[in-house]
């Protein structure tokens with residue numbers, strides 16, 4: 164129970180330091196192993212994400228065991244497309260996936276934003292409220308949503324979304340308008356439930372995913388409207404697709420956090436963000452599966468060395484969810500290493 | 514018959530038209546080679562253009578949305594040319610394309626377009642198939658090369674099961690070529706699951722298939 168040990172700052176105070184660009188007592192980190200929560204509370208993934216009480220226990224168990232400086236009410240992206248008539252397919256050994264896309268280009272005319280009372284959305288709000296009550300201000304609770312420009316990957320499927328963006332941009336705009344309305348409502352409700360910050364998953368903002376003219380014409384305006392409408396802090400994750408090429412635009416649009424990917428230069432993302440956005444990143448969760456104890460120690464040394472030098476960042480897996488196939492012991496060793504050697508004031512040495 | 518050489522400028526212009534989603538421009542490049550058979554156009558212009566596109570995608574100069582639209586434009590153009598034309602008598606391996614376990618179909622869609630544009634006639638085996646069902650379908654179709662796309666790590670790991678089943682069933686050796694995000698994020702993964710080859714971009718499929726065919730040519 165790494166998280167039970169006493170430290171000088173609470174996670175909330177530590178994250179506050181990073182956000183202000185100040186040095187904290189040690190490296191802040193967020194090893195988001197939400198899926199591992201199932202094993203920790205003895206539930207299947209379907210049970211974990213289907214019951215608010217289990218989801219809360221799972222999230223807290225992960226936080227306790229790893230001593231994370233953040234905790235999240237995120238469960239699975241596919242839940243958000245359930246609210247639009249889609250389905251989530253569950254597996255025992257990985258995250259749920261969206262099934263067949265519920266929308267077609269022809270069905271968009273009559274589309275409206277779903278009610279927040281839809282069970283798939285309501286449960287996330289319930290989890291947020293319960294987590295907030297349990298952490299009692301000590302740990303920031305991160306809400307989450309799939310952002311307007313990327314949500315259609317599940318609503319229509321990516322091929323049909325790219326077809327629409329390319330062949331019928333006006334129709335695409337109509338879908339984006341509904342998605343902005345939905346994201347603003349869902350995000351505001353999470354903030355009202357006590358979330359400290361919302362994390363918007365917008366991988367299609369990455370220059371590796373969409374051409375810049377397409378993103379600037381359709382994606383960025385929608386994201387701007389969403390960020391402005393939330394009325395509270397919101398970060399942007401590109402789900403491990405490189406973010407550097409769009410980091411400045413995202414910070415300009417009002418993003419409060421930027422999730423850097425393994426391929427991104429953290430310092431460069433930090434410079435692009437300036438003092439507007441804090442940076443998280445950039446561990447590769449898929450590759451972590453193969454890390455030996457020596458690999459973990461090497462990684463800890465590299466992270467510590469980098470942090471001594473530059474502006475503080477929150478060490479995190481770059482996608483936002485560590486694959487279930489990464490052994491939990493690997494994460495425990497990583498967390499312990501960051502705590503033992505990650506003191507930023509020189510009181511511990513690697 | 515081997516394709517006569519095309520200038521680098523012509524290939525670059527064709528590639529640019531595809532990236533700009535400009536079917537008319539791409540068509541002009543094809544028409545600038547009068548008298549060429551569709552197969553020659555495919556080998557001389559389409560394959561090298563996809564090769565360049567794959568490189569540009571890898572370097573982050575071309576986005577996925579552009580790669581997808583480019584493959585779509587190119588497939589449509591070549592389809593138009595082929596309709597009415599005599600089918601190529603160049604020997605082509607029997608290819609199958611599938612998404613293992615996953616329901617994410619974009620990778621497969623790009624693969625199919627790229628392969629078809631280059632003159633292959635891949636069989637679309639669908640998505641969401643388990644290892645056993647896919648192995649069975651591959652044998653039913655008497656495939657000579659199986660291309661598998663995945664997006665989830667758990668699906669990527671299932672390739673190992675698929676390869677083992679194909680090795681056990683007593684059928685002829687069936688190379689399994691793989692790709693998708695997990696393989697890009699962990700370059701050791703393809704070996705670990707005993708894939709015969711993997712590609713960072715769907716356009717790599719052309720090179721990978723050609724390598725498999727070359728290997729056969731070497732078998733006495």
Ligand code: B12
Pocket residue numbers: 238239240241257258259260261262309313314316317321364365366367401402403404405448449481482484485486570577580617619620621623624660661662663664665666667690691692693694695697698711712713714715716717718721
């Ligand atoms: C965009 C994206 C999203 C979007 C849209 C996803 C979608 N398509 O439905 C959103 C935000 C909705 C999302 C959600 C999720 N995502 Co996501 N997402 C991504 C991202 C950034 C790109 C994925 C994508 O669609 N790419 C498009 C396809 C075409 O790209 P590709 O598979 O790489 O294919 C290219 C090449 O690999 C190659 N290729 C593909 N197949 C083949 C086959 C052969 C033979 C060859 C030669 C080449 C080849 O060609 C293509 C280009 O030419 C990736 C991270 C990344 N850096 O890639 C994560 C990623 C795919 N997501 C991931 C996960 C886990 C999820 C979620 C399950 C998270 C959750 N818990 O809810 C959900 C599932 C959503 C769903 N659909 O059910 C993981 C999957 C790996 C894992 N950990 O298991 C990834 C890899 C992130 C990571 N680093 O871990 N995601």
